[in-house]
Amino acid sequence: ELKVEQNPLFLSMQEGKNYTIYCNYSTTSDRLYWYRQDPGKSLESLFVLLSNGAVKQEGRLMASLDTKARLSTLHITAAVHDLSATYFCAVDIGDSGAGSYQLTFGKGTKLSVIP
């Protein structure tokens, strides 16, 4: 059974600071997703990481994937209040090259950026 663990689950940070959210998973996978969710809303796709060593950046967010360590990170640079949301990582249990589209989610990291 695939387990996905995110930490921290709650994060309060000041504007302008940097921080990293970690996503560990328990079995082999090379397809990892990061989503953002605002209260009462659906999930917004941030990144899809498809191979070992993949790194993607969008604005103040950067995600990376290390399949050997079974670890993905979401790094926040110079946080702003608009980044306040819950961030989820999700892992596809499918084998390499053939996605199963069955995602196992972490419990989410609730980020609050304080002015």
Place this chain on the structure above:
Amino acid sequence: NAGVTQTPKFQVLKTGQSMTLQCAQDMNHEYMSWYRQDPGMGLRLIHYSVGAGITDQGEVPNGYNVSRSTTEDFPLRLLSAAPSQTSVYFCASSGWVAGWEQYFGPGTRLTVT
């Protein structure tokens, strides 16, 4: 494109009632799935489909039925609602043309009393 649509947005049921949550997509995606989201639990996969006529169980399938008669539609049926099924339900779709992205619908908030 409307993307992934879900109806209704909100629903209140009494224990034992049945209902169908509707999900449709207009992106010609092969893959569709249903997740439920509970506080502190993240999202959990209920059922999924890899194409019309093909469905399979996810992590938490008990109490739910699905069918996929067309590429576009993937309804989720609650057979006899229980308070434990109070949750927010999300439908998602993906496929080759989506470049591995999963697109989520707006969700249905269900309360069972």
